[in-house]
Amino acid sequence: MPSLLLPHADIKAWLDRLGTDGELHAPLRGRDGAVRFDVVQQGVIPDLQALRSLLPPKKYLLPPNDTVLRYTQADGYHLPLQATTRLILLGLHPCDLAAIAYLDRQFFGDQPDPIYAARRQRLTLIGSSCRPDAYCSCHLSPSPLPAACDLFLHQTATGFLLMPETPRGSAICQATADLLRDYEPKPPPSPRDHFGVAMPPPPQTELDPRLPDWQELANHCLGCGACSLACPTCSCFELLEFGGLDGRTAERLLRWDNCLFKGHAEVAGGHSFQKDRAQRFRYRYRHKYRGYGPLQGVPSCVGCGRCRVQCPAGLDLRPLAERLEKGAP
Numbered sequence: 001m002p003s004l005l006l007p008h009a010d011i012k013a014w015l016d017r018l019g020t021d022g023e024l025h026a027p028l029r030g031r032d033g034a035v036r037f038d039v040v041q042q043g044v045i046p047d048l049q050a051l052r053s054l055l056p057p058k059k060y061l062l063p064p065n066d067t068v069l070r071y072t073q074a075d076g077y078h079l080p081l082q083a084t085t086r087l088i089l090l091g092l093h094p095c096d097l098a099a100i101a102y103l104d105r106q107f108f109g110d111q112p113d114p115i116y117a118a119r120r121q122r123l124t125l126i127g128s129s130c131r132p133d134a135y136c137s138c139h140l141s142p143s144p145l146p147a148a149c150d151l152f153l154h155q156t157a158t159g160f161l162l163m164p165e166t167p168r169g170s171a172i173c174q175a176t177a178d179l180l181r182d183y184e185p186k187p188p189p190s191p192r193d194h195f196g197v198a199m200p201p202p203p204q205t206e207l208d209p210r211l212p213d214w215q216e217l218a219n220h221c222l223g224c225g226a227c228s229l230a231c232p233t234c235s236c237f238e239l240l241e242f243g244g245l246d247g248r249t250a251e252r253l254l255r256w257d258n259c260l261f262k263g264h265a266e267v268a269g270g271h272s273f274q275k276d277r278a279q280r281f282r283y284r285y286r287h288k289y290r291g292y293g294p295l296q297g298v299p300s301c302v303g304c305g306r307c308r309v310q311c312p313a314g315l316d317l318r319p320l321a322e323r324l325e326k327g328a329p
């Protein structure tokens with residue numbers, strides 16, 4: 001069966017058609033030059049050539065500030081109502097799709113998170129191919145997780161090859177069939193090619209906490225947290241409870257937290273499990289490159305490069321990770 005090609009000339013009509021099935025969000029370049037996922041207004045063509053957005057698409061699943069519980073005297077604690085409008089996220093690169101696959105594993109684990117599940121259910125994910133730059137490491141250490149997308153667009157010189165991955169993706173192809181052309185040349189690459197399948201197993205040796213690299217790296221870190229904020233798989237949070245002055249209502253808020261912040265591991269009494277920045281650095285490394293908890297052995301770094309682009313101190317954990325993976329001291 002021939003593949004389906006969406007010619008460049010028909011992309012605008014295709015996007016307008018997509019927008020009738022839900023609210024379309026895609027990468028848009030702002031006046032400041034930064035690329036952000038945002039709602040696409042009728043007639044606007046998103047920047048599908050942009051390599052990475054400032055914030056990753058995790059913001060659709062895990063907003064930075066979120067009410068997770070409400071309390072009233074009459075009903076006790078209850079989950080807040082969630083929006084049900086369908087959202088179509090277009091232009092997700094393989095690293096961001098792998099990141100969503102990672103978050104799915106995390107939030108649909110032993111105890112599925114109902115708020116995450118409701119948000120995930122309303123998303124249609126449309127990926128698009130890209131070319132890694134010097135900041136990317138997706139091609140060096142591909143995520144072992146399969147793509148989490150409904151439809152994948154592979155960019156060619158003449159247009160986009162459409163590759164449906166789920167019934168939702170096939171339905172989009174059928175609904176826009178009049179805009180698509182048959183594409184006969186050799187079979188297109190599978191979107192899974194962008195993720196690779198092999199990930200070198202992490203070394204089993206326990207890391208030596210006295211390795212000088214941690215301290216050396218930590219000495220340069222400003223503790224600003226930009227790397228974690230920008231990371232598509234970082235999901236640390238803190239919970240805050242606010243009681244109403246009437247004594248009858250309350251709200252529990254979730255707010256993004258950051259493992260490189262000094263207060264992150266603080267507990268009652270002012271004790272901290274990670275007092276030193278070097279300890280916090282080591283923690284971040286382990287989480288990103290070794291996995292943790294039930295996801296032990298599954299790296300959460302998908303190689304998007306955002307942390308490297310945004311670190312004001314120019315820090316990069318990747319060379320350290322490579323050395324440790326090879327077992328070098």
Ligand code: SF4
Nearest residue numbers: 231301302304305307
């Ligand atoms: S650790 Fe850096 S390169 Fe890896 S997924 Fe997070 S932001 Fe991207």
Ligand code: SF4
Nearest residue numbers: 221222224225227311
């Ligand atoms: S972005 Fe750089 S300076 Fe800021 S916390 Fe991360 S590693 Fe440290």
